[in-house]
Amino acid sequence: MTRGTQTTIEQWATLQAVVECGGYAQAAERLARSQSAVSYTVARLQERLGCALLEVEGRKAHLTEVGAALLAEAIPLIDDLARLESRGRILSHGEEACVRLSIEAVFPKTWLFDALVAFQKTHGHVLVELRENVRGSIMSQAAEGFDLAITSWEPHERTGRRITDIEMVAVAHRDHPLHQRSGPLSLATLSRHLCVFIQGESVAAALTWEGPHWRVNTVEAAIEAVGRALCFGWLPRHQIASQIAEGTLVPLPLELGASRLIPLVLVYADPDRIGSATRALGELLLSGAPKTR
Incomplete structure (x- = not known):
């Protein structure tokens, strides 16, 4: 059985006000x-605890050592309850309590988290459930459940709004054997070397690739593999920009397909029933960056 508390949040909040106001x-x-009500509330709190929390010097009230220790533990509870009450008032007007956000793994992280920081400032009471996917289809994401998604465009998709294009550039470490060859590289030449594919990325290409290849689950794993000169691959330019600038990773001079564009779209799970918080987050994502990266 849960034991009932002998004090209330109101009593602790009153004590906090007395201390902060002096x-x-x-x-x-x-x-x-x-003033009598405030004095009575604090007196009842001290009576329930069986110890002095305040001492008055002149006209100013100070915490005792015990009072300072206990109030320090109580303040987070007071703040939590204030946030809970505020959230309850907002949610009572019909705004959703949670937004399920599904993001394509190659979507720029700075762009994403800038939007989430801005959203938190105006909708701190709304929980965002973030899930990252690698080239997952709208159908697969729908099966997992989402309210808002940034995903690769599909020919049958009619409701998404274009948000950006991600350039995937063919690169290899500067010491990779492919960079020892002169002139443009043909598909036949590439097929003699190990290529890394990101799970879900260019599935058709991976299945028809005649040469040796790896398939990894994350963009980071692919970048690490290429960065160790183990293989080559098509990687998001914005995620390897620093390595290219340093000369660690070097674009491959291919005859065809040196770069590929992945068009990304923003999609609502139910365009006819978009919650106000979901719409607000969607607008922040749409307005947060240039058209291409």
């Missing part, structure tokens, strides 16, 4: 209560 009269003004 006295009972000032706290009463802040709380819009009478």
Whole structure:
């Protein structure tokens, strides 16, 4: 059985006000209560605890050592309850409590988290459930459940809004044997070397690739493999820009297909029933960056 508490959040919040305001009269003004009511509330709190929390010197109230220790533990609870009450008031007006956001793994992270920071400032009461996918289809994401998704465009998709194009560039480490050859590289030449594919990325290409290849689950794993001169691959330019600038990774001079564009779209699970919080997050994502990266 859960034991009932002997004190209330209201009592601790009153004590906090007395300390922050420096006295009972000032706290009463802040709380819009009478001074006697504030004094009685604090007295009841001390009585319930069986210890002195405040001591008055002149007209100013100070915490005792015990009072300082206990109030320090109580303040987070007071703040949590205030946030809970605020969230309850907002949700009572019909706004969703949670937004399920599914993001394509190659979508720029700075863009994503800038939008989430801005969203938190205006919708801190709304929980965002973030899930990252590698070239997952809308159908597969729908099976897992989402409210808002940034995903690769599909020919049958009619409701998505174009948000950006991600350039996938063929690269290899500067010490890779492919960079020892002169002139443009043919598909036949490439097929004699190990290529890394990201799970879900260019599935058709991976299945028809005649040469040796790896398939990894994350973009980071593919970048690491190419960066160790183990293989070559098509990687998101924005995620390897620093390595290209440093000369560690070097674009491959292919006859065809040196780069590929992945068009990304923003999709709502139910365009006819978009919650206000979901729409707000969607607009932040749409307005947060240039058309291409």
